[in-house]
Amino acid sequence: MKHIVIIPDGMGDKPVAALGGKTPLEAASTPNMDYFASRGIIGLSRNIPDGYVPGTDIGCMSVFGYDPTKYFTGRGPLEAAEHGIDLKENEIAFRCNLVTTEGELLKDFSADHISTQEAKQLLEPFSAEIKKIYGQKVRFYPGHGTGYRNLMICEDPDRTLDKVRCTPPHDIMGKKYADYLPQGNAAGLLLDLMTRSENFFKNHPVNRKRVQNGKSQASRIWLWGQGFPPSFPSYYQRYGFHGAVITAVDLVKGMAIHAGLDVIKVPGVTGYFDTNYVGKAEYAINALRSRDFVVIHIESTDEAGHIGDPQLKIKAIEDVDRLVLGTLRAGLSEFKDYKIMLMPDHFTCVETRTHSSDAVPFFIYSTQDEKNGDKKFSETTAAYSGVKILEGHTAMDFFIGAAKC
Ligand SMILES: [Zn+2]
Known part of the structure; x- marks a missing residue:
């Protein structure tokens, strides 16, 4: 079983007046996200514990499966690593x-x-x-x-x-x-x-x-x-396997190093709108030929939120869908079984141009447990599903541990 985690940074958002009350994810055309979400489960995950500032440090730590209230010491030491x-x-x-x-x-x-x-x-x-x-x-x-x-x-x-x-x-x-x-x-x-x-x-x-x-x-x-310096148990200690992370963001690279995961460099990766989306997916597929687990982190969705341009955020989401998920969907067929979890770290709201602690929409898909459905993946459908993970860091245990979803 191969495991792929996709983190579109700050992708979650609130209804936007300029989009007729839709969120950028709702307004975007996301056939690949919808494909996996329809055949898997969707829900909301609370990645930012009460009392913590919603940021990539806390949000990604939750997505990576480490309880921020236990392991987070600051963003600086992760970047130093x-x-x-x-x-x-x-x-x-x-x-x-x-x-x-x-x-x-x-x-x-x-x-x-x-x-x-x-x-x-x-x-x-x-x-x-x-x-x-x-x-x-x-x-x-x-x-x-x-x-x-x-x-x-x-x-x-x-x-x-x-x-x-x-x-x-x-x-x-x-x-x-x-x-x-x-x-x-x-x-x-x-x-x-x-x-x-x-x-x-x-x-x-x-x-x-x-x-x-x-x-x-x-x-x-x-x-x-x-x-000050943190100390995490490694993925190998936790799950007994080797994995890799693809990201342009130093903080996420540092988290990967502390988690004992390889950091894979992809040419043309910028952390911005001109990033090499296709390359990220291709290198992830290649990484899975010798590993069981890969994380792809994409920053452009967050940047669009900070700029405050709903159309730019829609474009970034559509690029992630078409170029990252589309490439994965075609390329992953070489593996017999795989699971995908897509989960943003936090909201980055275009109207306020900043992060928020709202529970993020996610989906988990497994080739071993394909469901029948027809869903548009969005904050709203995720909320309606009734699935809610109250402590975001437990999602990874669920994702890795359950053969089915
Ligand atoms: Zn972030």
Whole structure:
């Protein structure tokens, strides 16, 4: 039995006025999702436990089958693992975004999707500057990240930085950013680094060139998602098999590494609308020739939600359906038996341009237990099915454990 898990990041959504009250998933044409959902089971899964901020870190941890209330220490340490950085017990890792501010407002959490090369050109000299002030206590890793997604690691033997309240920048787009700067007794260091970056990046040649080319500047760094090193039981320990993960997102790669899963690189994967969807599916099929389990994570659906464009989100969902699920549906026929679970990590609502904790729609399909049905896969049909997983992390046990569904 082969197992395929598909995570269309942030695909879940609420009814959108501009779509006549339909969600983007309802408005999209998704013949392949509908095919599998009709022959399997559909339902809702609560991936974000009460009291947790709805994010890819918590949502994906649930989809991967790890209880966030037990295993989550922060997003930073997961990303550090992806970069091959062995975080020590007395060290804390932060996600370090490059962001664009305009006046008092946070304009873009991604600095207009700054390239990896440009991010490196900004962070390298900045890192050298910070080293003069803080020595080895504070370390940036220029060139390790993808685009705006970077990393900062800090020595924190007294574990005080863990308690500083930091806000994900994608949650405060268009808001007055000063209201969301790090807060707490130990926040001073973070505020200092963020302010220094603003002064350092101002008029930097990289930014001057970006402005000339009609792009937004990287105005400053934004630190958040901090955590100490976590420890997960591996998939091999849990289920006795080997698997792989295909994703462009560092955090998800880090989760895979902690779970003892291989990270498979696919050419042309960008984490954006121009990603190599077909390649993801083809590499997943190839991975299954020597493994029992593969996860395909797709980021474009989340990005469309953050941009707030319903048509763009519909297009991203349709691309996932046609290019990822369509390719899988054709290619998986080489395996005698397989199961597919499709489950977003969380909602990313186009109307609010941010994540929400609503229970996500999912389907599970098994070649060993094909049902008869005719369903449009959507938030609404999933809710009507009456199937509801109250703790999202238990879905994986169910998916792997049950031959039938
Ligand atoms: Zn996400």
